[in-house]
Amino acid sequence: MHTVSQLLNNKQHWNDEHYNAHRDERVYTIPQGSSILDAARMMNEHHIGSLIATDTFGDVSGIVSERDILTRVVASERSPTETIVSDVMTSDLISCTPATPIAQAKDMMRQKRIRHLPVIDKGSLVGMISIGDLNAASNADLTIEVKAMREYITQG
Numbered sequence: 119m120h121t122v123s124q125l126l127n128n129k130q131h132w133n134d135e136h137y138n139a140h141r142d143e144r145v146y147t148i149p150q151g152s153s154i155l156d157a158a159r160m161m162n163e164h165h166i167g168s169l170i171a172t173d174t175f176g177d178v179s180g181i182v183s184e185r186d187i188l189t190r191v192v193a194s195e196r197s198p199t200e201t202i203v204s205d206v207m208t209s210d211l212i213s214c215t216p217a218t219p220i221a222q223a224k225d226m227m228r229q230k231r232i233r234h235l236p237v238i239d240k241g242s243l244v245g246m247i248s249i250g251d252l253n254a255a256s257n258a259d260l261t262i263e264v265k266a267m268r269e270y271i272t273q274g
Contacts, residue, residue, distance in 0.1 A: 123216035
């Protein structure tokens, strides 16, 4: 597996294989004027760690993550009902394209210390990858390699 596009195409297969259940791979969005309480509830409901924030036109305006809520709301003792998403979201969005090599996506996430990376193609949001997805891709590649080596060893 070499590109983010390939990773996105394989995500559902890994989820079915490892979780024995269909996991929803939609990217969830929230209007930037919504309360942080609504954002936290949405993340809990869908078992996700981030939401894409959208402006009044529905365009991507940023990302809000569990870490943003923890550091910019909870630790600052702000009210989650009175604080809105645009107050704490990361608006300088770091993203990649479907053609981005997986190794480059890993480097971006490591260097920027982020766990979620939106995938944008020609200005449109097409997916989201997480550090967990990158780990699953690495595991899948290693599994294929180990299987090939075992076959080589046993079959000569």
